[in-house]
Amino acid sequence: MSKRSTWTMAAVALVCAVTVLTAPGAAYAAPIPEPTPPSGAASAPSAAETRDLEAVRKKIEKLYHEAAVATDAYNAAEEKADKQSVEIVKLAQKIAAGQKKLDRIKGGAGAAAREQYRSGGVPREARLMLSGDPQQFLDNAGRMYQGQQATKNLLSELKRTQKDLADYAEDASAKWKDLEEGRKKKAAAKKRVEKQIKEAQTLENRLEKKERERLQKLEEEAEQKAQTAWLSSGVLKEIDGKATKSGKAAVAFATAQLGKPYVWGAEGPKSYDCSGLTSQAWAAAGRPIPRTSQEQWKQLKHIGVADMRPGDLIIYHDDASHVGMYIGEGAIIHAPRPGRSVTVAGAGSMAILGVVRPDA
Incomplete structure (x- = not known):
């Protein structure tokens, strides 16, 4: 079946449904009184029974509403935990990349230190400057400056990388803490949801079949009354x-x-x-x-x-x-x-x- 056909059928179904919802005197009109039952048939519920059942309906409605609030809290905690997990993974990747960079920088610094040790503590550029050759002196003056700048940049990069790693680690630790707190909130919300639903279902299960049917009818009538007022x-x-x-x-x-x-x-x-x-x-x-x-x-x-x-x-x-x-x-x-x-x-x-x- 084509998508257009599927949409058309869905549209027809919706039109039929909403026609019932909005037609005057239909689903959301005042309920039609039931005919008087014949002799020997079960009698209609008394006013007291209806009041009692209405009280049960309101209690069940309240419990499900509280469950809905707790469900929203659970869903919010779950959504936040998903985002925090993604952020923690990204931070872990940054820490791994930063550690590799730090190792590379330290390797460069170590090579410079070894070169200085081999030259007796006098850098290669300085020894060239002391060679007595004026031209060589001029050529290597620039090399020495470049070497000094490279060493300075290397040390600066080392400090920045170490700071970045410390910041990443601190951020990851904070997010882990938030994640754990979120898990506790999620668990607490889950308990509230399950408690409210269980209590509501227990109330419904105590009712006999006819009472449950009347309860559902009361729910529908309450919805119809609200819809009728809205449309009016x-x-x-x-x-x-x-x-x-x-x-x-x-x-x-x-x-x-x-x-x-x-x-x-x-x-x-x-x-x-x-x-x-x-x-x-x-x-x-x-x-x-x-x-x-x-x-x-x-x-x-x-x-x-x-x-x-x-x-x-x-x-x-x-x-x-x-x-x-x-x-x-x-x-x-x-x-x-x-x-x-x-x-x-x-x-x-x-x-x-x-x-x-x-x-x-």
Whole structure:
């Protein structure tokens, strides 16, 4: 199948998805009341049961949010460690090259010292000057000066090389220290992630099948309510930006990942976390961006929601702990949380912090 056909099919799939997301009275409209169950059927949950389940939903949501924050910290530590490792390797190469240079300089200095020893402590140039031949004196005066300059330069180069080696060694030592501290932070973040996810999953596993189904319905209703409120503001009428070539490529990559599971710390190709998906999508489009949602928010250009175009990234929550890719028509593709897969969702289904543009 050609790339054009693949893109066309993906576009059709997205249009179908976002039509559901934005159609009045559809997925993000108020839920349709369920019919009264027939006599003998299981009764609907009571108001008290719903309140209890809603409290569980909020607790689970809080735990997964905390896990997302810890995941960002883990990813940041990992990215920093990768960069520091590369820098340490480069410093090691500089130290090796510097040591070779130092050995060469010392070899030259040793040769000069041996020459002076063989001449009884009187340099060869000085002996020529004392030969009594005026012409030879003039010729070798220049040679003597050149020799003195060469010796001076040799000593200066020796000092510079020794200083460079000392600086490289000090820099490498500092980076090793930072690397070790980063590893500790990464390990601590990993423990926090695993703890929060385990606690959330334990809460879900305590629920019976029907309760889990109602819990998922409550989650969907909360998202629908937020999306409906966002669309009701009329914001979609103002958004008409067209995707750039690189933006289309990023959207195409993200679309191809639909259905793949969320795994914290993952950046493909079989699974992703939220920023792993967006960073890999833009890398595939030829525009490398920061690995974490928080750094994406800090480093990429901020734009207004009304100026969004497909491929832009929407950053969510006050702590910038989640990110999704805008695909047009009020929808995003994102990797939601553990237990979920890469999916299409309403752009306003979560609290929007702001929008950033990778290809500004």
